[in-house]
Amino acid sequence: MSAPARPEKSCVACGRRITWRKKWARAWESVRYCSDACRRRRVLPVDVALENAMRDLLGERSREATIDPSEAARRVGGDAHWRALMEPARAAARRMVARGELEILQRGSRVDPSTARGPIRLRQTSSVPRSDAAGADGGSFVPVPPTP
Numbered sequence: 001m002s003a004p005a006r007p008e009k010s011c012v013a014c015g016r017r018i019t020w021r022k023k024w025a026r027a028w029e030s031v032r033y034c035s036d037a038c039r040r041r042r043v044l045p046v047d048v049a050l051e052n053a054m055r056d057l058l059g060e061r062s063r064e065a066t067i068d069p070s071e072a073a074r075r076v077g078g079d080a081h082w083r084a085l086m087e088p089a090r091a092a093a094r095r096m097v098a099r100g101e102l103e104i105l106q107r108g109s110r111v112d113p114s115t116a117r118g119p120i121r122l123r124q125t126s127s128v129p130r131s132d133a134a135g136a137d138g139g140s141f142v143p144v145p146p147t148p
């Protein structure tokens, strides 16, 4: 007994995978949040700031470098507030994984963002060539000249 394949989607707030439920059968396309808590919280400006901080931190380092999400939390929240931003930072990382920008590592291996527990490190996506990532958001497309 196999269910028809449904496009996988992730919560726009927490970035976790949304598990299909029967009650969403006719509205699956419009489901955006995994839970009422996420729907109430939404994505706040601080969440966007955390994403930007991760992008900046990774951009400042080598292609293969990893960062700890707490570095982004400290950059956004400063010494006084970074702890409160740790879970939002992990959510920001999961959203970026869902968009193909990041991968989440534990002990050097990629892990499922939806189920990872404990300390994580973040790295720029390695499986997708950077040129593809640029093309996805309307970046430069260079047509290949026909071979004579």
Ligand SMILES: [Zn+2]
Residues within 6 Å of the ligand: 011, 012, 013, 014, 015, 016, 033, 034, 035, 038
């Ligand atoms: Zn969620």
